Amino acid sequence: MRFQTTIIIASALAAGSVAFAGERKSKDDKYIIETVGEAQSCINRSRIRSTDVIDDQTIDFKMINGDIYRNNLPNKCGGLGFEEAFSYKTSTNRLCNVDIIRVLSQTGGQIETRGACGLGDFQQITKTKKPKTES
Structure with missing residues (x-):
């Protein structure tokens, strides 16, 4: 018997991640x-x-052991960087580069799915804070 699981992931907007000029x-x-x-x-x-959505083409998956796996989607996924929320369905306990994510959008109190986007490979990364520069 195959089980299909739907996972919904929504990230809160990071404070200060939007510049005043709109970029x-x-x-x-x-x-x-x-x-x-x-x-x-x-x-x-x-x-x-x-998870941490970096932009329309990049998602960091933070693991319970502290490792971070970055997924660079092969194509831009419209609205992903703005909404910072997505869902996926799998039939196994693995998320793979052949799986599809769907961008989630909240409109009028309802959660709706937007476009579907394919995942890429998962690359383990380390993130180290840059030293502060004095100006």
């Missing part, structure tokens, strides 16, 4: 990002603690 600053501006090892095609869903 969005990258959440990665204050970090040094380094890759660890080879990219993987799948990660275990039960090990995901939280």
Whole structure:
């Protein structure tokens, strides 16, 4: 028997992540990002603690052991960076590069799905805060 599970992930907007001029600053501006090892095609869903949507093409999956796996989607996913919320369905306990996410949008108190986007490979990364520069 195959089980299909739907997972909904919604991230709160990070304070200060939107510039006054209307352009969005990258959440990665204050970090040094380094890759660890080879990219993987799948990660275990039960090990995901939280997610952080970086932009329309990048999602960080934070694992319960503290590891971070970055997924660079092969194509931009319209609205993902703005909404910072998505859902996915899998039939196994693994989230893989062949799976599809759907951007979630809240309109008039209702949650609606927007476009569907494919995932890419999962690359383990480390994030280190950049030293503050004096100006």
